[in-house]
Amino acid sequence: MSKKNLIVGQSGGPTAVINSSLYGVVSEGLRHPEQIQHIYGMVNGIEGFLAGTVLDFATALPGSSLEKLKTTPGAYLGSCRYKLPESLEDPVYPRLFQKFREMNIGWFFYIGGNDSMDTVSKLSRYAAQTGSDIRIIGEPKTIDNDLVHTDHTPGFGSAARYVASTVREITIDANVYEKKSVTIVEIMGRHAGWLTAASALARKYKGDNPLLIYLPETTFDQEAFLKAVEKSFEKNCNVIVCVSEGIHDAEGTFICEYDSSVGTDTFGHKMLAGCGKYLENLVRSRLGVKARSVELNVSQRCSVSMMSATDQMEAVTAGNFGVQAALNGETGKMVSFLRETGTDGSYSMKCSLEDVNVICNEEKTVPADWITADGSDVTQDFLDYAAPLIQGTVEIPLGTDGLPDFVYRK
Amino acid sequence: MSKKNLIVGQSGGPTAVINSSLYGVVSEGLRHPEQIQHIYGMVNGIEGFLAGTVLDFATALPGSSLEKLKTTPGAYLGSCRYKLPESLEDPVYPRLFQKFREMNIGWFFYIGGNDSMDTVSKLSRYAAQTGSDIRIIGEPKTIDNDLVHTDHTPGFGSAARYVASTVREITIDANVYEKKSVTIVEIMGRHAGWLTAASALARKYKGDNPLLIYLPETTFDQEAFLKAVEKSFEKNCNVIVCVSEGIHDAEGTFICEYDSSVGTDTFGHKMLAGCGKYLENLVRSRLGVKARSVELNVSQRCSVSMMSATDQMEAVTAGNFGVQAALNGETGKMVSFLRETGTDGSYSMKCSLEDVNVICNEEKTVPADWITADGSDVTQDFLDYAAPLIQGTVEIPLGTDGLPDFVYRK
The missing domain is CATH 3.40.50.460 (Phosphofructokinase domain)
Incomplete structure (x- = not known):
């Protein structure tokens, strides 16, 4: 089997752990050299990709420097707020897939919220229509926690x-x-x-x-x-x-x-x-x-000052899981979280996949019965839901200046 | 020598380490049981003291619970913005000193900024006038760093x-x-x-x-x-x-x-x-x-999320030093910081004492030659001055809920 390349982008507003998701994708990609040759990053999302701004992680973040992604906020690759046209007949689609072919892309990952899942949906539908075998997977990300069909979202x-x-x-x-x-x-x-x-x-x-x-x-x-x-x-x-x-x-x-x-x-x-x-x-x-x-x-x-270790770990896991799924042939899916509650009430999370088409145009709000009748408070159900997600402190590496040492795109 | 009691109060706006100064005063007081019987705290500063709200640290924060002060922001004792009358003939002064006598106060500490040093100045001048032997010491505190005759201020x-x-x-x-x-x-x-x-x-x-x-x-x-x-x-x-x-x-x-x-x-x-x-x-x-x-x-x-270990340590040291000075008979003074720069450029800080009367009505601003000519930046001199003060991370203890575990007044 001939090797192909992996490409990953970030989109929408940043979060404390959107780079942990990126780390999850890249680090899992690195574990499959028999299938994946290059791991590319789109600079400023799909918009930057169209403009030709792409980096190669092997040179951008070689060796252990990749680890710093896990404690760097913002979007390492830069972001965009670009909505692909509704009509799959639009000439931007063949342009994009021509670029994918030129770069020998086999796997495409997009980390973001609702709008980013819309991009994943359109690209995967276009791929299906045109018989492209590129695997296209969405990695969830939003502080708003408003994506449906997932217990919660990284960030x-x-x-x-x-x-x-x-x-x-x-x-x-x-x-x-x-x-x-x-x-x-x-x-x-x-x-x-x-x-x-x-x-x-x-x-x-x-x-x-x-x-x-x-x-x-x-x-x-x-x-x-x-x-x-x-x-x-x-x-x-x-x-x-x-x-x-x-x-x-x-x-x-x-x-x-x-x-x-x-x-x-x-x-x-x-x-x-x-x-x-x-x-x-x-x-x-x-x-x-x-x-x-x-x-x-x-x-x-x-801010990474209050980064939740649980959130960080889950973002990495979701990144890993998405790559594994794509390598197994999955496409047009978003990585989702299933909550598992032990008999002792303990929390654990399992990754799954959901059809990205049913996610991208929905918004999950706080259930009415988790809000008190007078609308001025939340109930114990909400507290029980949210408490496990904020557990654990992450040590942020310091630079010689005594401040958090983030990693920057050159 | 008969034992006397120590009292300490906090005033003005809170900082991340005003409770570290308080810890410094109380912990040093505890090291001198041969001279100091009770260690009291004024609740809501001199205003609360006048209203009779006082706590005893032996019951309020027994044993190791005192340690939590060092990582709790805000003012544990509560604060006030009460200005003592300019005229030392005002009846509030004999009222205050009558209360001091009733409580057998030998040492009085006030942690605060400019206005709090004004209180220290007035009380110590009144004490001198009336022959009271109460030792009255100011502990500096302000995020504004605007106190004169000290290299910088805790907070x-x-x-x-x-x-x-x-x-x-x-x-x-x-x-x-x-x-x-x-x-x-x-x-x-x-x-x-x-x-x-x-x-x-x-x-x-x-x-x-x-x-x-x-x-x-x-x-x-x-x-x-x-x-x-x-x-x-x-x-x-x-x-x-x-x-x-x-x-x-x-x-x-x-x-x-x-x-x-x-x-x-x-x-x-x-x-x-x-x-x-x-x-x-x-x-x-x-x-x-x-x-x-x-x-x-x-x-x-x-916020304690970015507490400087240097700042915390210096606040404790200033608290300790103030008590030692008072026990040595000093009064009407504010604890100040002297910077010592090693031949290798290393930073260290030494406590000293300054006449509180020359501090309370002055304000230290950033020197004109530490600001660029066009007024849109600061110079390297400022950076060299400030960099040592932000060094070191403090681990904030977490509660069972996974959030910072602060100590509260009952």
Whole structure:
């Protein structure tokens, strides 16, 4: 059998472990020299591939330097937000497959979320249509945890651990003064509230902060929110409220839009502050108490300081598994996670494969029965689900400057 | 000699290591049972002490539980922002000293910044005036690093390490796309730019981000800033700009005020967005490029994820040293740090004492010759100064939930 080459790309927003998935693909590829000759990386995803920017891992990350991928955040290969045309008749498809042939590609891996799985779906359907034998596999990645047909996604555990530990620290920061205060913490998640829900893991004891948690899966009522804050003061004079960026009212208007409808900067442009800033102003204006807001922002997806060892290990495993599946002839699939719960309640995870076509256009939100009836908290079911995913600390190698030593593309 | 009691309080904003200073005071106190009977903590500083809220460390943190202070952020004892009256004739002074007598206090320690040193100054002057033999010592603490007569302050090193590593991660996050973008990172520091300057430590190679750094020590010119951003695109298509929250124009108007002068929320209240959000809008409007802003916010002072081992160790040492000094009869002093540089360039730190009266009303800013002529960067002198302070990682103990296990006041 003549050898072929493997190519892998990353797409969409980065996570703490998207490079661990990459490590999983490349390291497994290296274990099959009898079938795989070169292992290539697309620089800036499918868009970069079309532009001809490809690297060879043998020269880019030789020997043990590959290991550093596992503790480097962001997307080592660079990313893109390029959507392939819906019509498989589009001339971009023959162009792509011509390039695959020229590079003798036998296996194609794409690490990403919903949109990336759409790319995997289109490429694999085009391959089937045209009789190409390239094996095309999707590797899941998203802090949003919103992919269907998988228990969870690589990237979520580390982001959830970052959110939980940061909210715990913000709680401690808020508690130093004895005066009434409200802190609004704005967490990523436009449509799915998984990451915001993870703030509940911050609680150290019953009745601990965050006392209120609002997800985009429910309707956000400003008056009910203000009443809930007032009631929370009975438990703690410092109230922490965690909200998803995507919370919205009954009409579907995002709460963050309430602000931009009035604020304009000196250039007449709408000010795009988040819902946290809006709610901070609302609380201060209506309740007359000290209020502040904290937007956790990009650190949720790019910090390795709270990387979950479980998440990292699972990302590597998923990468390995995808390559094994492709070598076994699988294509048009996404690697998925099946949870196995032992009789003692212990957690373990098993990889499986799902048809990528049923994944790419769906979005998994937090189940309604994992949210309390008043929409201001999550239930024990969510905590039981999320807790195993944030376990374990990863030691991040330091450089001579005393700071995390990441690996960079030359 | 009859035994007396020691009391310690915390004041002002928290830091990652203010509890390490507390540990230093309490642990040293425990080593002198022949002189010190009880070790008390003021809950919520001098304000709480006046209200009678005091705890005994023997019951609050017995045995090895005291160790957890070293890895718990925030202020274990709680804090206050209470300024003692200027006139030592005010009746609060005899009230305070009456309480000291009732509690048989021989040694008083106050951990804090400028305002806390003002308290130490007033109490020690009142003690001198009235012939009280209570020894009153200040323990420095501030992420702002703005206390005079000390090489640096406990809290700065960990905050600087947090800023540097977070900016390095944000740089990686920005670099995943190949399209022009500007990220404004807003860092704490109203008058002193030490912490913003620490973002320069994030650079991994010459010409790395952050490409622009603006401190409140210089005048911020918006037009010059826009030109500098455009020029930076020649080096990197993704430009990271770090700014102190306190940057201001030539008239002394804070840049953040440009926003609040126009933005109002639905209740007619001024929107108080920071200068980062303002500059984000400025860049987007004027340069027509993708722009975003990240406010590092309270995590700068309350996160232990990037605690500097050097900073932690020095905070403990300062606490120890203060108690030894008080037992030796010193009073009205603040513990200060003297830097010692070995012939091989190695760093070491020695504790000393400074008259608290010359510290409490001064503010140390970044020297003008540590800032480049165009005010958009810091020099090698600053890097040489700051680098030793961020060295070493501290292992944070985890609880059964897999998250940092902090110690809480009952």
